[in-house]
Structures are given as structure tokens and as C-alpha cells.
Amino acid sequence: MKNYFLSAGIAACILASCTQKPETQLTLSGLNPTKFQTEVNNAQTNLYTLKNKAGMEVCITNFGGRIVSIMVPDKNGNMQDVVLGFDSIADYINVPSDFGASIGRYANRINQGRIVLDGDTIQLPQNNFGHCLHGGPKGWQYQVYNANPIDGTTLELTRISPDGDENFPGNVTAKVTYKLTEDNAIDIKYSATTDKKTVINMTNHSYFNLSGNPAKAATDHILYVNADNYTPVDSTFMTTGEILPVKDTPMDFTTPKAVGQDINNYDFIQLKNGNGYDHNWVLNTNGDITKLAAKLTSPETGITLEVYTNEPGIQVYSGNFLDGTVTGKKGIVYNQRASVCLETQHYPDSPNKPEWPSVILEPGQTYNSECIFKFGVEK
Template structure:
């Protein structure tokens, strides 16, 4: 939103951003909305609070389309914040991270940052071991989305990405619709259109610690992934092009097990290459949103997260590069494996692997993707 907006409009937006609470009121998760009000690249940032009748709360900032906090009840009925993040916009700006972000234009990695469209080679930025990761160093996690708070449970974010944004072709309009449902689910719908042939692959990059205490590693969390195959990576975290079975390997989560059970078995090359789990699983769900793609449970809190998606893949990343140098909300230091990310997606480097599901978006077409994070409690 431009700064020329009338003062009355700004005031109204601030009140809406805080769900009609005074702007000094803290959220249930303890966030101060005032600390999220600033201007980045001539656009206003805010904190938006979604609440349902069950008492669940989700706080989102339009800086990077980031989920900042998720408050859900544990097995004792105590509300817990189950995602990592920062408690001010200054930290999101000054400390590079993907915490909670709406990633674009292309989630995950593109080999050497190169794509070919209609015979033309396009060089994208290289920002991760010689590859383009999460849209490049100026990806959408560092941009301001236009925000439209629809009601107390719904927020629509829009990102207008110009032709040549991080060298991606096409003027692209992308939307992220967050809907907090009455059964404690966050339903995220992505859509995009373009005026020139391009690629698109969006995801949410929330770092989950379902215990509510990210000072403790999430390696005790019990994980199920509905996938018989995964895509291996080399030592630069780039997919090799293979699709291989998980059976009889540490990559097998078809039977639920603790995240940390096999994570340090570095004699298995994939865990060494990934510094733990940082891989794409090929889902068995075949795009069926009614079939669970992944399930994560904290044995401490009893909080369970189920993931549903129409995407063909899910990236499981176990916070391997958190190293204690970042301090998050409430002054908690984020150490290695303090979280688990479950990023629904097309496979990494799909533009360079034509045998995999396509990520190409043509003018006149609409990209659509959906991810549902559903929370419940195991007693």
C-alpha cells in the first residue's frame, strides 16, 4: 500500500489489522502489533490476527506473507504457540530467514539457477550452493504483499511481481488466501496468473515445534509421511533426477517414527548430503485433498498437525541449519533441529526435469495450489 493513502484509511487498516482491537493490545501469542508497523519499499507492513470460535489464533504479517504465530490448545487445554518466528518486523527484516513465509516465485532449488523456456536460457540468481533457492536472495519472503483482511478468519495477500523480478519472466499476479476454519485448520490457497510464459511453485515455510517450547529440539516429534518414494539429493542439496523407494532406508516414514530416530545415521549418504532430513517426498496422495499427506505429533503436548495438499510433493526439513545464533520470539534461542518444516510443493528443479510434473504457467492459465494445516490433540 502506498504512503499516499489517506490518514483515515491508514487508521482503519490498523484497526482491521488488529481485529478491531486497540492497536496497543497484545495478541494471544503475546505479539505487539505496533512492532509490525513500518514501511518497506514504500509499502506498509502490519500484523493481522485471525481467530475462530474455538479460540485458535493465527497471526500473519504481510512482510513476506509470513505466519508469525499459531496458538492451539494442547492435551491439557493450554494454548501453545507452535511455530518459530520473531516478535518484531525489524528482526524479520534484519535477520535473513524463511520463518513462516509465503515462498515465491519458485519454492526450493533450481539447478545452477538456470531454466530454459521456448529455447531461451534464463539465468536466475544463485544464492545457495550455486543454485537458486526460494526465488533468489530477493524472493517474496522479503517483499511486502498487499493485504486484504476479509473477515475475522480470512486474509487475502496479493503480490504483483514484475517481469524480470529476480530475472523470472512475466508480469505475475499471485494471491495467498489464508482461511482459519472452525475445526482448527489453516486452509492456504495459492493462485497466480502471468502475461508471459514463466514458472511458479509456491509454498508456506512454517517451522513447527508442536511442543510449544522451541528451546527443545523437535526430534522427539512423531512423523508420518504418506510417500513410498523420495527424490535423492547430491552434496549441494540438488535433486539428482532419481525417484527411489523409501523402503528399508531411514527415509521411510510410512510407519510413524520419531524424527530423530535415524536422523544422524550419516553412513546413509542421503542423510549426510542433507545434513539430516532436507528432502522432497513423492506423495502417494495423487492430489487428493481428502487424504493426509503428512502427520506430525508432539508426545509432550499431544498436539498433532495433519497436512493435506493437492501438490505432488512435500519437503521435510528438520531445521538442520539452525545453530543457536538466532533468537526468536520471547527471547528463545533456536538451536539445531528446533523445528520441522512441511513444505507442500512441486519437486525441486522441476523446470530442468521434464519427466516430472510441470511448473510452467502460460498466459491465460491460472496456477492453483492448496495446503491445509489441520491441528488436533492426541490424549
């Protein structure tokens, strides 16, 4: 076993030397890879760069499986970085955030941090208004994934989560594979297995600003969501268990509109409860990854982002809790609503909602989830 891992490690290093830039060379997005090289919990962190023939670049760190930058062309052919993040691993470690992260074990909220499996009540961490959010305060976004650069367009990340990790049951082996395609899409595939009955719900938590300038709010972005229904929340951001229609409400994005058009209409209680948009939409796509789930467009740059997924839901989060206290890449301060997150997922608190699509993973089963972020331009 030791020899196998040694050989695999040598092969990975050789492959990385072929596919990665020299560690001192800046990325197209201006990142210095050496600022991502350290040890966290005795595990090595690095920055990995994916490029396609069209010139698109995606930079990922194995700390939290995070997308750090995405460079895509705008309507004038200029390359723009369209995600929020930090330019050093130190900031990712020291400033709590979900920027770009591969979230696990459970994306979104679990009510009061409690789940019941086979009659046993399990208490999870309560790190958000009394609920368990994104796997708890030591969720996978703060852990180091084992990185395997497959080639210049593909990175495989593996996380071995022990039984009792944030009190979730089961030894879980999870994989996240990032594939940059030739048509400017990031195809993200998740898989997981367990040796004990557990729950799992993974997602990517990138904060998108398609203008390329997150000093500006993303509220001018045009959003389409292929969903006739959504799951409302209470004042603690927890789903109520209802599924309500979006028709004739500010939650209706079946006709594309600006994110900011209705966002401050706090007379509509859901926007008050969410401090803006921070809700799960029930997709009409029925798990068909060939059907468009959502689309985001910057009228300024013409950059478009189409989202495809086999998941039943998508969380739209409009950066409501960004408050100007965090300084990101290139010294830009991130103010409220500087971004839009589009998190493909099972619905929040599904472990406590047996009538909703199940998030239970049994031994012998394999969890599979896929999300495609496809970029384009409208002139």
C-alpha cells in the same frame, strides 16, 4: 482506477477496525502489533490476527506473507505457540530467514539457477551452493504483500511481481489466502497469473515445534509421510533426477516414527548430503486434498498437525541449519533441529525435469495450489 483503490483501501481499513484488535493490545501469543508497523520499500507492514470460535489464534504479517505465531490447545487445554519466528518486523528484515513465509516465485532449488523456456536460457540468482533457492535472495519472503482482511478468520495477500523480478519472466499477480476454520485448520490457497510464460511453485515455510517450546529440539516429534518414494539429493542439496523408494531406508515414514530416530545415520548418504532431512517426498495422494499427506505429533503436548494438499510433493526439513545464532520470540535461541518444516510443493528443479509434474505457467492460465494445516490433540 485511483478512486477504486481509494475506496477499496477505505473499506479495508473499516473492515480491519472491526476484525482486528486495537493496535496496542497484545495478541494471545504475546506479540505487540505496533512492532510490526513500518514501511519497507514504501509499502506498509502490519500484523493481522485471525481467530476462530474455538479460541485458536493465527498471527500473520504481510512482510513476506509470514505466519508469525499459531496458538493451539495442548492435551491439558493450555494454549501453545507452535511455530518459530520473531516478535518484531525489524528482526524479520535484518535476520535472513524463511520463518513462516509465503515463498515465491519458486520454492526450493533450481539447479545452477538456470531454466530454459522456449529455447531461451534464463539465469536466475545463485544464492545456495550455486543454485537458486526460494526465488533468490530477494524472493517474495522479503517483499511486502498487499493485505486485505476479509473478516476475522480470513486474510488475503496479493503480490504483484514485475517482469524480471529476480530475473524470472512475466508480470505475475499472485495471491495467498489464509483461512482459519472452525475445526482448527489453516487453509492456505495460492493462485497466480502471468502475461508471459514463466515458472511458479509456491509454499508456506513455517517451522513447527508442537511442544510449544522451541528451546527443545523437535526430534522427538512423531512423523508420518504418505509417500513410498522420495527424490534424493547430491552434496549441494540438489535433486539428482532420480525417484527412489523409501522402503528399508531411513527415509521411510510410512510407519510413524520419531524424526530423530535415524536422523544422524550419516552412513546413509542421503542423510549426510542433507545434513539430516531436507528432502522432497513423492506423495501417494495423487493431488487429492482429502487424503492425509503427512502428520506430525508432539508426544509431550499431544498436539497434532495433519497436512493435506493438492501438490505432488512435500519437503520435510528438520531445521538442520539452525545453529543457535538466531534468537526468536520470547528471547528463545533456536538451536539445530528446533523445528520441522512441511512444505507442500512441486518437486525441486522441476523446470529442468520435463518428466516431472510441470511448474510452467502460461498466459491465460491460473496457477492454483492448496495446503491445509489441521491441528488437533491426542491424549
